Amino acid sequence: MIEVRLFATLRQGREKSIMLDSKEFPTAKDVLDHLDILPGEVSILLVNGFHKTPEAQLEDGDVVALFPPVGGG
Amino acid sequence: MSGAYYEKIARINLSTGEIKVEKLDLELAHKFIGGRGLGTKILYDEGVATVDPLSPENKLIYITGPMTGANAPSTGRYMVVTKSPLTGMIACSNSGGIWGAKLKYAGWDAIIVEGEAPKWTYINIEDDKIELLDAQEYLGMMSEAMDTALKEKHGAEASVLNIGPAGEKKVLMAAIMNDKDRAAGRSGVGAVMGSKKLKAIVVKASRRNLDNIADVDALKAATKRAMDVLMANPVTSSGLRQLGTAILVNIINNVGSLPTRNWQESYFEKAEDISGEALAEKYLVKAGACYRCPIACGRIINVNGHITGGPEYEPLWAYGANCGNNDLNVIDECNMLCNEYGLDAISVPCTIAAAMELYQRGAIKEEDCAGVPLEWGSTKALVEWTKRIGNPETELDWLMSSGSARLCEHYGMPEISMSVKKQEMPAYDARGIQGIGITYATSNRGGCHVRGYMISPEVLGLPQQLDRTATDDKAVWAKTFQDLTAVIDSMGHCLFTSFAMGAQEYTDLLNAATGTNHSVEEVLEIGDRIYNIERMFNKAAGMKPEDDRLPKRLLEEPIANGPSKGMVSQLPLTLPQYYEARGWVNAFPTDETLKKLGLDECVGK
Ligand code: SF4
Numbered sequence: 001m002i003e004v005r006l007f008a009t010l011r012q013g014r015e016k017s018i019m020l021d022s023k024e025f026p027t028a029k030d031v032l033d034h035l036d037i038l039p040g041e042v043s044i045l046l047v048n049g050f051h052k053t054p055e056a057q058l059e060d061g062d063v064v065a066l067f068p069p070v071g072g073g
Numbered sequence: 074m075s076g077a078y079y080e081k082i083a084r085i086n087l088s089t090g091e092i093k094v095e096k097l098d099l100e101l102a103h104k105f106i107g108g109r110g111l112g113t114k115i116l117y118d119e120g121v122a123t124v125d126p127l128s129p130e131n132k133l134i135y136i137t138g139p140m141t142g143a144n145a146p147s148t149g150r151y152m153v154v155t156k157s158p159l160t161g162m163i164a165c166s167n168s169g170g171i172w173g174a175k176l177k178y179a180g181w182d183a184i185i186v187e188g189e190a191p192k193w194t195y196i197n198i199e200d201d202k203i204e205l206l207d208a209q210e211y212l213g214m215m216s217e218a219m220d221t222a223l224k225e226k227h228g229a230e231a232s233v234l235n236i237g238p239a240g241e242k243k244v245l246m247a248a249i250m251n252d253k254d255r256a257a258g259r260s261g262v263g264a265v266m267g268s269k270k271l272k273a274i275v276v277k278a279s280r281r282n283l284d285n286i287a288d289v290d291a292l293k294a295a296t297k298r299a300m301d302v303l304m305a306n307p308v309t310s311s312g313l314r315q316l317g318t319a320i321l322v323n324i325i326n327n328v329g330s331l332p333t334r335n336w337q338e339s340y341f342e343k344a345e346d347i348s349g350e351a352l353a354e355k356y357l358v359k360a361g362a363c364y365r366c367p368i369a370c371g372r373i374i375n376v377n378g379h380i381t382g383g384p385e386y387e388p389l390w391a392y393g394a395n396c397g398n399n400d401l402n403v404i405d406e407c408n409m410l411c412n413e414y415g416l417d418a419i420s421v422p423c424t425i426a427a428a429m430e431l432y433q434r435g436a437i438k439e440e441d442c443a444g445v446p447l448e449w450g451s452t453k454a455l456v457e458w459t460k461r462i463g464n465p466e467t468e469l470d471w472l473m474s475s476g477s478a479r480l481c482e483h484y485g486m487p488e489i490s491m492s493v494k495k496q497e498m499p500a501y502d503a504r505g506i507q508g509i510g511i512t513y514a515t516s517n518r519g520g521c522h523v524r525g526y527m528i529s530p531e532v533l534g535l536p537q538q539l540d541r542t543a544t545d546d547k548a549v550w551a552k553t554f555q556d557l558t559a560v561i562d563s564m565g566h567c568l569f570t571s572f573a574m575g576a577q578e579y580t581d582l583l584n585a586a587t588g589t590n591h592s593v594e595e596v597l598e599i600g601d602r603i604y605n606i607e608r609m610f611n612k613a614a615g616m617k618p619e620d621d622r623l624p625k626r627l628l629e630e631p632i633a634n635g636p637s638k639g640m641v642s643q644l645p646l647t648l649p650q651y652y653e654a655r656g657w658v659n660a661f662p663t664d665e666t667l668k669k670l671g672l673d674e675c676v677g678k
Contacts, residue, residue, distance in 0.1 A: 007323050049328050049636020049637060069306075
């Protein structure tokens, strides 16, 4: 399974966290499509805590975290 | 035309009551811009580096930048520059609100306060007129109540800056508060104000705008371009307004760099409970903004029926994960207490976290705690110890109120203090994010994130995404960020504009407002010059090369849990690279570097 975590405005109309079958979602882009999220809506895409692009390959047990454009200090 | 400077500095000697009006040296102002840069230069030249920070010989400069109050984005900023009693080095604490803009509108570039008043005093400024008034009746008052009382006396249009009980007692983590919930928070500037028996500064101004801009049309055009850049960027146009800085809790936790239980761990299982999302859902009333700020990152929240300024990311982390606490309501309450007592809402909770580790290790005993043991996550301990630090009475209260470095030193465990140059580090673990460790270690004011915010490229991907684990290119990035930050601070803009704006936008704004004709390279060189004059101040104050360091834990104890498990800081590798980029040897500029930067007065020092 893949754990997908959504944050900030990406939670609107969606769950905070979703479990997906890794066989059906080979890349992060497939996850975004499934959740109806445009790549432009995501400014930080993490797989297991490291920055990746939507093309990143996913494996069983991965944690994908998605954030909209945000800043702070 | 003096171009955005009023060319007027008030020098107030509280020992004698003398108030002198001095002319700003315009050439010097152009060389150091203003604010942080010019303030440090003045202190350096006047020999403040070697004085006792809490003695009458220390000087306290409240200083604006040329852009402070200008009709340009996020210009409500002023700075407090002095010698820090916490670090023994240069302090420059920056604050928003409207107080700084009012000081400028009253016609003052800076106020230099010297000496020590014979009895508690406050300063009242109405345009040209400056008077010293008796502050005895306000002693012991909380900051917000005093703000209200002084506004009642001097009129609603007055803006108030003051210290609370912590500053009165010269607590080394005391902040200076203005406009109720804005703070010049760090390095104990409030204690210096307290040591001078100065309780407040009230400002009223007839001007509503700067009437001395060098080229009004050019400033309009530069402002339009800057606004376009800010509004085209999703972070500065809506991200910060919607979610504030608090949104970082979940981001930094998800990159495994949220220091937890005094940096013993770096991933907090309960981060969601103290996140920006939770804050927005449970307590947020609306976004708040400093003067002339389109970004509006501030949070106005409802804490148990009291409408007040809400916590930034830093206190959310420091009173939350770092103390093992996931009760958001208590963080709100403690943040409010920091504002009321006038305390640094980073250093205070980090000192409590260090004390909790000392308690965990048996150094502080239950019987020392006067009924409130320092257990991880104890909400009672967080509230009670914040109050005790804000108004210390017992021996342990006083030890705690002197910050984590002195506290841990006392118990013979100095490495438990997660500080640099005796100032507590902020909310990003430098083991998981390599570049920020360089800026912590080399920050002239000690542990700090706003002296080169490497989180921007390393985590947020602004202006471009860097690999947070890489070390090869970080030294040069760190230097560039430090230099640009020195420029932005000194101009009087809010640093957050730099999530979208770049050196070109700042250069255009500066040239238009002041009538200079700097290139981008020249402006960055001014930033470099400012960084170097700060460093030379520290050298004169007794700083040693080994003060550019990180706590041992970050170099020797790999991260224990979460996505960054196993990582340590590579500072031993990056620090020499950084010194090379700066033209420094053994932590200090070479004579050649000083000459190149036009700091001939520092050569041979
Ligand atoms: S971005 Fe936030 S801190 Fe900066 S000026 Fe605007 S409201 Fe104030």
